[in-house]
Amino acid sequence: MANFNFNKVIIGGRMVADAELRTTPNGISVTSFRVAVNRRSSGNDQQQADFFDVVAWRQQAELVARYFRKGSCICVVGSLQNRSWTDQNGQKRISTEIVASEINFVDSKNEGSASRQGDAPYGSASAAAPYTPASYGGSSYAGTPDNAPRFEEMSNEDDLPF
DSSP: OOOOOOOOEEEEEEESSOOOOEEOTTSOEEEEEEEEEEOOOSSOSOOOEEEEEEEEEHHHHHHHHHHOOTTOEEEEEEEEEEEEEEOTTSOEEEEEEEEEEEEEEOSOTTTOTTOOTTTSSSSSSOTTSOOOGGGGTTOOOTTSTTSSOOBOOOSOGGGSOO
């Protein structure tokens, strides 16, 4: 019998709040944030959203903290992971979160609330503008084939879930 394991999640939505960059005692950057993803409505006019907790590490965490803000459109590729702990009342708690392997811009520079003058890593209004590691301090980003974040523009806005 073959061993088959597959755990990949792709979500696109809006950040619920600004991400806060933290550092572990070992000096590793980490941030956690929440993404709201609208569900497609079936006949009714009322939109519903699902909220997903995301954790990003190292350069991915730094990228999110620097370039994304509350309301920014973001695309996250990662895997689901369960985390358990005991709360202050001695109750066992379990949380499921997405551990990001890729963070992608969705907004163009002029559309997103994340864009601050001169801060975005791409120079044109298109989110599909080329990215080079030198444009972000020469850092590499693990988790992507070419070690750089991908900036892909959605081809049809009607296909977006938000």
